[in-house]
Amino acid sequence: MHTTQTITELYPNQQYKISHQTQLEISRFNPVMSPSSSVSICSTTSVFAIGELETQLVKPEETLTPKPLLIFTPVEAGEFPVLVLLHGYLLQNSFYSQLSHQIASHGFILVVPQLYSVAGPDATKEIEYVAEITNWLPEGLPKFLPTQVTANLTKLGLAGHSRGGKVAFALALNKLKTELKLKYSALIGIDPVDGMDKGKQTPPKVLTYVPHSFNLEMPVMVIGSGLGEVRKNPLFPACAPKGVNHEDFYNECCKPACYFVAKDYGHLDMLDDETKGIRGKATYCLCKNGKCREPMRRFVGGVVVAFLKGYLERDFNFLIGIKDDELAPVELQKVDFLL
Numbered sequence: 001m002h003t004t005q006t007i008t009e010l011y012p013n014q015q016y017k018i019s020h021q022t023q024l025e026i027s028r029f030n031p032v033m034s035p036s037s038s039v040s041i042c043s044t045t046s047v048f049a050i051g052e053l054e055t056q057l058v059k060p061e062e063t064l065t066p067k068p069l070l071i072f073t074p075v076e077a078g079e080f081p082v083l084v085l086l087h088g089y090l091l092q093n094s095f096y097s098q099l100s101h102q103i104a105s106h107g108f109i110l111v112v113p114q115l116y117s118v119a120g121p122d123a124t125k126e127i128e129y130v131a132e133i134t135n136w137l138p139e140g141l142p143k144f145l146p147t148q149v150t151a152n153l154t155k156l157g158l159a160g161h162s163r164g165g166k167v168a169f170a171l172a173l174n175k176l177k178t179e180l181k182l183k184y185s186a187l188i189g190i191d192p193v194d195g196m197d198k199g200k201q202t203p204p205k206v207l208t209y210v211p212h213s214f215n216l217e218m219p220v221m222v223i224g225s226g227l228g229e230v231r232k233n234p235l236f237p238a239c240a241p242k243g244v245n246h247e248d249f250y251n252e253c254c255k256p257a258c259y260f261v262a263k264d265y266g267h268l269d270m271l272d273d274e275t276k277g278i279r280g281k282a283t284y285c286l287c288k289n290g291k292c293r294e295p296m297r298r299f300v301g302g303v304v305v306a307f308l309k310g311y312l313e314r315d316f317n318f319l320i321g322i323k324d325d326e327l328a329p330v331e332l333q334k335v336d337f338l339l
Contacts (some may be wrong), residue, residue, distance in 0.1 A: 165192025
């Protein structure tokens with residue numbers, strides 16, 4: 001058993017327009033647009049908005065999957081690459097729903113697990129959980145997709161936010177006991193964090209502080225937040241402290257790799273506009289944030305789409321265009337490519 005929701009059912013208060021090209025658009029992704037405005041899919045900036053494909057959220061029964069999962073899939077017939085997205089420390093996988101729908105609408109299937117409810121500093125078990133989920137995909141995932149949709153597991157990406165980014169890198173570096181039945185072809189760290197501070201890494205340690213030491217055998221993208229290393233207040237540490245954050249992860253990457261840092265946005269600004277519950281409310285209080293989440297979320301979704309289109313589908317036009325794109329929803333503090 002499983003439940004499904006389309007994006008219009010998940011966000012009933014948003015304004016939509018479906019054109020003759022079956023393009024699903026959300027006017028909130030560009031606040032200066034009217035509800036009837038159209039978004040061209042020919043421009044590189046289109047990756048920053050909802051794509052042309054309508055999407056659906058599938059929630060499998062927890063007893064049928066290794067861990068509780070949310071699956072975001074296009075509903076149009078076709079074969080699509082798959083991205084496994086790992087949540088940040090003590091966050092809910094549902095907090096990434098708007099981001100996941102944006103990415104899925106550009107032709108990707110997202111599998112977003114809930115790795116734990118409560119966790120200590122050691123992320124070793126989480127790495128093994130991701131391995132279990134990965135090995136479940138060939139037989140398990142097709143059961144929960146629309147009948148007209150096929151997952152292309154030869155084009156498989158892995159992404160993680162915050163501590164989930166650390167877990168993603170750790171798995172890619174083979175810091176696990178379980179043998180993987182599938183091979184990941186692309187790795188994305190979304191403001192990854194390897195501990196409390198340099199010298200205070202949490203186990204298993206990922207960073208070695210040796211430049212270009214990550215032997216990952218796959219392309220890598222690291223996304224950073226300019227405010228992640230800034231304390232919200234003196235009582236709490238920064239959410240992405242300097243010495244264990246995106247800059248350090250990127251410094252250890254080998255070719256090919258790319259790096260984007262969004263200025264004036266924080267560590268949790270790619271989450272949903274509204275994150276409910278105690279943990280959801282805490283996301284507004286613990287980290288230094290930007291003025292609103294929408295621009296950072298649109299940017300993260302856009303660069304993820306551009307990176308995956310480049311390295312999974314061999315279309316690099318979107319990724320190359322972002323480097324000099326003055327219409328990106330955020331100001332870029334740093335851009336770098338290792339090619």
